[in-house]
Amino acid sequence: MKSFGAKVVLDGVDLDIPRGDSTVIIGGSGSGKSVLLKHMVGLIAPDAGRVMVDGTELSTLDNRELTRFRSRFGMAFQEGALFDSMTVAQNIEFPLVRLDIGSAAERRERVQECLQMVRLEGAEAKLPSQLSGGMRRRVGFARAIAHRPDVLLFDEPTTGLDPVTKDVIDELIVELKERLGATIVTITHDMESVFRIGDWIGMLYEGKIISWGSPSDFRGTTDPRVGAFLGRKTVAPHASVPSAARTDTA
Ligand SMILES: Nc1ncnc2c1ncn2[C@@H]1O[C@H](COP(=O)(O)OP(=O)(O)OP(=O)(O)O)[C@@H](O)[C@H]1O
Ligand SMILES: [Mg+2]
Numbered sequence: 460m461k462s463f464g465a466k467v468v469l470d471g472v473d474l475d476i477p478r479g480d481s482t483v484i485i486g487g488s489g490s491g492k493s494v495l496l497k498h499m500v501g502l503i504a505p506d507a508g509r510v511m512v513d514g515t516e517l518s519t520l521d522n523r524e525l526t527r528f529r530s531r532f533g534m535a536f537q538e539g540a541l542f543d544s545m546t547v548a549q550n551i552e553f554p555l556v557r558l559d560i561g562s563a564a565e566r567r568e569r570v571q572e573c574l575q576m577v578r579l580e581g582a583e584a585k586l587p588s589q590l591s592g593g594m595r596r597r598v599g600f601a602r603a604i605a606h607r608p609d610v611l612l613f614d615e616p617t618t619g620l621d622p623v624t625k626d627v628i629d630e631l632i633v634e635l636k637e638r639l640g641a642t643i644v645t646i647t648h649d650m651e652s653v654f655r656i657g658d659w660i661g662m663l664y665e666g667k668i669i670s671w672g673s674p675s676d677f678r679g680t681t682d683p684r685v686g687a688f689l690g691r692k693t694v695a696p697h698a699s700v701p702s703a704a705r706t707d708t709a
Pocket of ligand 2 (some may be wrong): 492493494614
């Protein structure tokens, strides 16, 4: 449960994120998706209820423990701004420096690798102000994965990108999961992305996860709230969406 003033945003969310899979959270604008994602990494604490990661309740961690815990995460948040005074390379290198990962040469190499992954080779010396919005997003994405975290949280990573770049990011998400075994949670409004990257899809509605299942469960859903979100007028009469899988949260 989480309220801001009188506004209840999350109200009895019950969700287990399967380890090593790619989970997608969908829901209307203002439904609390970003707030939910921030709970997962302890940036927002619930008013009631618990957030458990690997059997540890986040509210029991002190600041130092929380910092160590967060180093396992890579995040690219919706509003996640780059450091304007730093070059692209310095932005991507930032988590490596902060976490004291690698020598200067190793870090440079890692930055190159990340730039390649997001198809931004050659942009290392640019300042964020010299990039397009889509390019800045990709730099944010590169920064999120630079320290090779085992949990990745992406808040609308493809919003506002052209279709080709969107494909690049979607493919990258699948690759991160398959190659690195990362647990990934992505918020997206893009239905193509949802079905391309999601092993599991959860829908947030009026503060609750009202629907959880595989992409095929979702395609066959009879829930009109989900159907409406998928932009469908009629829904299949069969198939239901199972309740949340009971897997250890990662
Ligand atoms: N720090 C905050 N203080 C006060 N209200 C907040 C705060 N963060 C979020 N809210 C409110 O919580 C609600 C849910 O916000 P959230 O950003 O999670 O929505 P969302 O589902 O991510 O929407 P969108 O798809 O537009 O990004 C909104 O009404 C928002 O105004
Ligand atoms: Mg949001």
